[in-house]
Amino acid sequence: MSSLAANKRKTMVPLSWYLALSALLFTIGAVGVFIKRNAITIFLCIELMLNAVNLTFVALSGFFGDVGGQLFVFIVMTVAAAEAAVGLAIIISIFRNRESLNVDEVDSLKL
Amino acid sequence: MERAERVLFIIFAITAIASALNILLQRSPLYSALSLIGTLLSLSALYLTLHAQFIAAVQIVVYAGAIMVLFIFVIMLLNVPKDQPQIEKQKGLRYLAVPFAGVMIAEMFYVFFDNKRPIRLSSMPMPSGNVDQAVGTTWNIGTALFTDYLLPFEVTSVLILMAVVGAMVLARREGD
Numbered sequence: 001m002s003s004l005a006a007n008k009r010k011t012m013v014p015l016s017w018y019l020a021l022s023a024l025l026f027t028i029g030a031v032g033v034f035i036k037r038n039a040i041t042i043f044l045c046i047e048l049m050l051n052a053v054n055l056t057f058v059a060l061s062g063f064f065g066d067v068g069g070q071l072f073v074f075i076v077m078t079v080a081a082a083e084a085a086v087g088l089a090i091i092i093s094i095f096r097n098r099e100s101l102n103v104d105e106v107d108s109l110k111l
Numbered sequence: 112m113e114r115a116e117r118v119l120f121i122i123f124a125i126t127a128i129a130s131a132l133n134i135l136l137q138r139s140p141l142y143s144a145l146s147l148i149g150t151l152l153s154l155s156a157l158y159l160t161l162h163a164q165f166i167a168a169v170q171i172v173v174y175a176g177a178i179m180v181l182f183i184f185v186i187m188l189l190n191v192p193k194d195q196p197q198i199e200k201q202k203g204l205r206y207l208a209v210p211f212a213g214v215m216i217a218e219m220f221y222v223f224f225d226n227k228r229p230i231r232l233s234s235m236p237m238p239s240g241n242v243d244q245a246v247g248t249t250w251n252i253g254t255a256l257f258t259d260y261l262l263p264f265e266v267t268s269v270l271i272l273m274a275v276v277g278a279m280v281l282a283r284r285e286g287d
Binding site: 012013016017018019020021023024025026027028029030031032034035036038040041043044045047048051054055058059061062065066067068070071073074075077078079080081082083084085086088089090091092093095096101 | 116117120124127128131132134135140143144147150151154157158160161162163165166169170173174177178181182185186188189191204205207208211212215216218219222223224246247251252255256260263264267270271273274275277278279280281282284
């Protein structure tokens with residue numbers, strides 16, 4: 001405990017600022033998923049939410065001095081790359097079949 | 112020094128939020144994608160203030176580089192039409208978004224700005240010992256990735272292989 005206290009120096013940027021920024025970015029991304037109707041823009045908002053969570057991981061990793069959070073971010077980035085490749089392939093295929101990217105028109109799964 | 116870090120944080124936080132809001136304000140997906148690149152770059156700068164050098168570099172190379180190039184490539188390939196709100200079917204969702212955002216912001220203030228919780232008082236520990244091997248350096252991340260986290264690393268390679276095959280199958284034209 002004493003070594004932890006010795007490692008601490010006077011507050012620079014508090015952890016809560018990073019977490020608040022991350023929550024704000026996540027909220028903006030989530031609102032974007034609600035109000036946007038273009039499939040690619042919705043996808044971009046999902047990427048924004050992923051990045052907001054990454055910021056939380058890196059902030060907590062830095063403040064707790066544990067490398068695990070940064071490794072998780074590294075793996076989230078590779079998963080995001082895979083997700084972008086597959087998701088954009090699906091979007092291309094939807095556009096070929098329907099000539100539109102409006103998610104309101106892609107409703108054949110609806111009851 | 113202390114003040115400089117705060118000023119840096121505020122500058123890049125404002126840039127990140129402004130470009131994130133710009134994603135929502137733009138009608139054209141291309142401009143939305145360019146705004147997202149602004150957010151990604153400011154987040155990379157924030158990672159540097161958190162002593163996460165490797166992640167900051169990877170953020171620019173992989174995210175702002177590779178992934179966003181893929182997005183912009185697809186947007187230009189498809190010549191995507193602008194968002195057309197006049198043929199919107201789910202109008203209710205737009206009005207649902209405002210209370211939804213309010214609830215999330217309220218939760219955030221409840222959790223992060225409650226004085227009883229110690230989280231507000233935390234401060235960043237300075238790297239002790241050998242600075243070259245501190246948390247967040249390439250040495251540190253590489254060592255952890257190839258020892259303790261070897262299995263997730265290997266599983267990721269299988270995931271990427273699956274994504275490559277899946278993307279080729281999905282984007283192929285019928286009859287090719």
